[in-house]
Amino acid sequence: MGDYKISNKGTTALFHNKFFEALTRTHFLVPIVLYTVTAIVIVNYTLYINMDAPWRMVYFIPLGIFSFSFVEYLIHRFLFHFEPKTEKQQLVKYKIHGVHHEYPRDKDRLAMPPVISICIALVFYGIFKLIMGDLVLYFFPGFLLGYCVYLFIHYSVHRFAPPRNFLKILWTHHALHHYKDENSYFGVSVPMWDYVFGTVPEKK
Numbered sequence: 001m002g003d004y005k006i007s008n009k010g011t012t013a014l015f016h017n018k019f020f021e022a023l024t025r026t027h028f029l030v031p032i033v034l035y036t037v038t039a040i041v042i043v044n045y046t047l048y049i050n051m052d053a054p055w056r057m058v059y060f061i062p063l064g065i066f067s068f069s070f071v072e073y074l075i076h077r078f079l080f081h082f083e084p085k086t087e088k089q090q091l092v093k094y095k096i097h098g099v100h101h102e103y104p105r106d107k108d109r110l111a112m113p114p115v116i117s118i119c120i121a122l123v124f125y126g127i128f129k130l131i132m133g134d135l136v137l138y139f140f141p142g143f144l145l146g147y148c149v150y151l152f153i154h155y156s157v158h159r160f161a162p163p164r165n166f167l168k169i170l171w172t173h174h175a176l177h178h179y180k181d182e183n184s185y186f187g188v189s190v191p192m193w194d195y196v197f198g199t200v201p202e203k204k
Contacts, residue, residue, distance in 0.1 A: 006179065011106040014095050023115050024095075025108035028155040031117055032148045039141035039148075046137040056138045064142020065149065069190035071124075072150050077186040077199065104178050110155045117147075150189040157188075 015021040043061075046053045080097035084090040094102075100109055112120075124143065128136045153170055162171035169191060177185035184201050187193040194200045 006101065007103055008105050011103050011108065012099060014099060023113055026111055026113045027108070028111040028151055031111050031114050032151050034114060035121070035144040035148050039144040042137060042141045042144075046141075053138065056135075057141075060135070060138035061142035061145070064139045064144075065146035066190075067139075068143050068146025068150065069187070070193060071143075072146075072189060073187050073193040073197075076188065077197075081183065081186070101178060101182060105158055107155075107159060110158055111151050121147075146189070153189050 013021050014024050043053075043057065046057070080093075082089075082093060084093050100106070103109070111117075121144070125136065125140055128140060128143070132139060154174075157171045157174045162168045170188075173185050173191040173194070174188055181201060184199050185191070185194055186199055
């Protein structure tokens, strides 16, 4: 586990400056609405310029949603949980993700602030544009919707009691990451990736 004590109540400030501190917080619905609307705009634009778009979107949008779950796993495992080698790196790790592990029920930090996520989304759009060319217009709406699905799941598992159905595995899987072993169980929206890449500890 980390070098901090888990608190299921309260919060903490990351910056003394009120403006910068405000940028570290957001209601989870803000990015969900933002990226859902963006996805709808891209879909409508693509349909307007290309009559063949509906057929391509039938498989590109689900592919984008599924692809986000893989990217989510990689970011969570290798960026959010990188191994710091200096005190400055430890501070950076705490500010980008450690604070969430210390205060896992802080509802204002259950989603990445839009200022940061917009910049990251633009980077991914650029990467996919280089790889796919104009096909990015079919793929990227699904990728954004995949992020929205992740946000909804992440917020739900931290704020609500687990349901009495098959979805309970999402609550259990993420709870094990927070309260048992933060170096395992990295998949949030699709726990399958942990089994694929061996980040589920063997049962003793």
